[in-house]
Each structure stands twice: as C-alpha cells, then as structure tokens.
Amino acid sequence: xxxxxxxxxxxxxxxxxxxxxxxxxxxxxxxxxxxxxxxxxxxxxxxxxxxxxxxxxxxxxxxxxxxxxxxxxxxxxxxxxxxxxxxxxxxxxxxxxxxxxxxxxxxxxxxxxxxxxxxxxxxxxxxxxxxxxxxxxxxxxxxxxxxx
Numbered sequence: 001x002x003x004x005x006x007x008x009x010x011x012x013x014x015x016x017x018x019x020x021x022x023x024x025x026x027x028x029x030x031x032x033x034x035x036x037x038x039x040x041x042x043x044x045x046x047x048x049x050x051x052x053x054x055x056x057x058x059x060x061x062x063x064x065x066x067x068x069x070x071x072x073x074x075x076x077x078x079x080x081x082x083x084x085x086x087x088x089x090x091x092x093x094x095x096x097x098x099x100x101x102x103x104x105x106x107x108x109x110x111x112x113x114x115x116x117x118x119x120x121x122x123x124x125x126x127x128x129x130x131x132x133x134x135x136x137x138x139x140x141x142x143x144x145x146x147x148x
Contacts, residue, residue: 001124001125001128001129004117004118004121004122006113006114006117006118007117008110008113008114009114011110012107012110012111012114015103015106015107015110016107018103018106018107019100019103019104019106019107022096022099022100022103023100023103025096025099026093026096026097026099026100029089029092029093029096030093032089032092033086033089033090033093036082036085036086036089037086039082040079040082040083040086043075043078043079043082046075047072047075050068050071051068054068
C-alpha cells in the first residue's frame with residue numbers, strides 16, 4: 001500500500017498561511033484600536049489635570065480664562081477627531097474579523113477533507129492487509145490439505 005498523500009496539501013498549506021496573515025492583520029488592527037483608546041485616555045486625564053489645577057487657584061485672570069476656553073475647544077476638537085479615528089479603526093477590526101472567520105472556515109473545510117481522505121486511505125489499507133492475510137491463510141490451508 002502506498003503512503004498517504006493528500007492531493008490538496010499545497011492548498012491546505014496556502015490556506016493556513018492566508019489564515020495566519022489575516023489573524024496577524026487583525027492583531028495589528030486591534031493594536032491600533034488600543035492605541036487610539038490610549039490616546040483618548042491620555043487626553044481625558046490631561047484635561048482633568050488642567051481643570052483641577054485651574055480650579056485650585058483662588059482667582060483666574062482674564063488671560064487664564066481665555067487660555068482655558070481655547071484649551072477646552074482644542075481638547076473637544078481632538079476628542080472628536082480621536083472618536084472618528086476610533087470608529088474607523090473599530091470598523092476595520094470588524095471587517096478583518098469577518099475575513100478571519102471566512103479564512104478559518106475555508107481552512108476547516110480543507111482539514112475535514114484531509115481527515116476524510118486519511119480515513120479512506122486507512123480503510124483501504126486495512127482492506128488490503130485483510131485480503132493479503134486471507135490469501136496467506138488460504139494458501140497455507142490449501143497446502144495443508146494437499147499434504148494430507
């Protein structure tokens with residue numbers, strides 16, 4: 001009996017690589033989302049720190065109030081920009097997750113095909129071994145009959 005050889009082995013290997021590449025891309029997109037979330041957290045912490053500092057002062061000059069107002073406007077603009085960036089990156093993650101799921105499904109189908117082919121090969125090998133065993137037994141039995 002021949003050794004088992006899966007005819008679609010190269011396709012299976014290619015799909016494994018595709019799956020790994022898609023998963024790597026998903027990890028990168030998730031890291032980008034985490035980076036944006038970190039920027040949002042730093043912005044919020046910075047805003048709180050500045051407002052606490054200004055609130056602790058007894059009196060604020062008109063220049064300080066203008067600077068605070070300008071800072072708040074800039075911080076709101078940054079927050080909106082970061083929110084848009086976060087939304088875009090999350091949508092990339094969701095789209096990439098769909099690609100990963102599709103790649104994994106294709107890989108699973110190929111793995112199942114390989115498993116079935118291996119089972120069929122094993123059954124054929126078992127049938128062949130059984131046939132050889134039966135032929136050997138019959139040859140021995142016939143030789144024993146002729147000798148008696």
